[in-house]
Amino acid sequence: MKTYMRPMAGWWRRNPFYLWYTLREWSAFFLTAYALVLLFGLVQLVQGEAQYAAWRASLATPGALLFHAAALLLVLYHAWTWFKVMHKTLPFVRVAGRRVPDRAIFAAGVLSSALLSLLLLLWVLA
Amino acid sequence: MNGKITKTIAIECLRYDPQTDAAPRYQTYEVPFTDEMSVLEGLQYIKDHLDGSLTFRWSCRMAICGSCGGMLNGVPKLSCESFLRDYYPEGVRIEPLNHFPIQRDLAIDQSDFLLKLRSVKAYLIPEAPKPVGEGTFLQTPQQLDDYYQYSKCINCLLCYAACPQYGLDRDFTGPGALALLHRYNADSRDAGKAERMELVNADEGVWGCTLVSYCSEVCPKGVDPARAVNQNKVESTKDYFLRFVAPRRSK
Numbered sequence: 001m002k003t004y005m006r007p008m009a010g011w012w013r014r015n016p017f018y019l020w021y022t023l024r025e026w027s028a029f030f031l032t033a034y035a036l037v038l039l040f041g042l043v044q045l046v047q048g049e050a051q052y053a054a055w056r057a058s059l060a061t062p063g064a065l066l067f068h069a070a071a072l073l074l075v076l077y078h079a080w081t082w083f084k085v086m087h088k089t090l091p092f093v094r095v096a097g098r099r100v101p102d103r104a105i106f107a108a109g110v111l112s113s114a115l116l117s118l119l120l121l122l123w124v125l126a
Numbered sequence: 127m128n129g130k131i132t133k134t135i136a137i138e139c140l141r142y143d144p145q146t147d148a149a150p151r152y153q154t155y156e157v158p159f160t161d162e163m164s165v166l167e168g169l170q171y172i173k174d175h176l177d178g179s180l181t182f183r184w185s186c187r188m189a190i191c192g193s194c195g196g197m198l199n200g201v202p203k204l205s206c207e208s209f210l211r212d213y214y215p216e217g218v219r220i221e222p223l224n225h226f227p228i229q230r231d232l233a234i235d236q237s238d239f240l241l242k243l244r245s246v247k248a249y250l251i252p253e254a255p256k257p258v259g260e261g262t263f264l265q266t267p268q269q270l271d272d273y274y275q276y277s278k279c280i281n282c283l284l285c286y287a288a289c290p291q292y293g294l295d296r297d298f299t300g301p302g303a304l305a306l307l308h309r310y311n312a313d314s315r316d317a318g319k320a321e322r323m324e325l326v327n328a329d330e331g332v333w334g335c336t337l338v339s340y341c342s343e344v345c346p347k348g349v350d351p352a353r354a355v356n357q358n359k360v361e362s363t364k365d366y367f368l369r370f371v372a373p374r375r376s377k
Contacts, residue, residue, distance in 0.1 A: 091360065094274065099271065
């Protein structure tokens, strides 16, 4: 029987849901890039004080600031989407025989992550 | 049709005749409608009054047979539980479900799914045969809850139309069949898990899923297939590592 198969090219642009999904996947790229920049800084620290200072100076350039601002936004979005689907990756969580609502798992994830980030920030600033 | 008809809506249908068309085309119909008319009733109006050659599948008209799924303005939906009033005045574009070959107009060839459904052994495989005389299998409410939502699948294939991974690689077992696989694996009366794990672990199994999770979004029955698939990523990982400490049960 003759049938017609529609092409998939550009599928990620066809539906807003796919667009957000594609952004979620790309946010992982920015997360990796940020980690590599940080790792490079660590390598520079081992090299000596002058190299470390040069690396820190390079972070103050407009390009580096722009990258870090974009990376921060995308990492926040990544975290949000991660908690949004977290309940799907877990076996059913039950407390006293009742299933914990998906929204509670999402809220617990977001709140604990916000709290830990805040504590880390305070520790670094102190 | 009840009530006084004062409005018409544009319904744009994908048309494809395998005997004459090299590629699909679109045809728009002006359909008079009332507020209680579903999109499916709009299609039936076209077939009865405007163009008898329009081909589409339907049966129950009440969201339980799973026949009338289609892309409504690009979103997978059952046309029997979508209403024309919600698309007024812009109109609605109806296409066959994405990621399946088009047979004719709005009818797709779903045989790929049917083969997959067969492959997941979506039936109870008890530990040992239990004669009827010994009575029924008993389950606690919690044991029922472990699989109940997955048992509500009506095989409408909206989840396959929502899944870009299935569209990109049609070897992927896909959300619906994997949800039905899990429905039996999660059932306390079933002992067929070892047989089904091979399919879960395979390249075409749960690891083809990247948790787009649009399947769960469009499911008309609240099955949440993405959840079934991803719960099985945990199972698959356990299955992989546990073989180092405990031998697999022979099949």
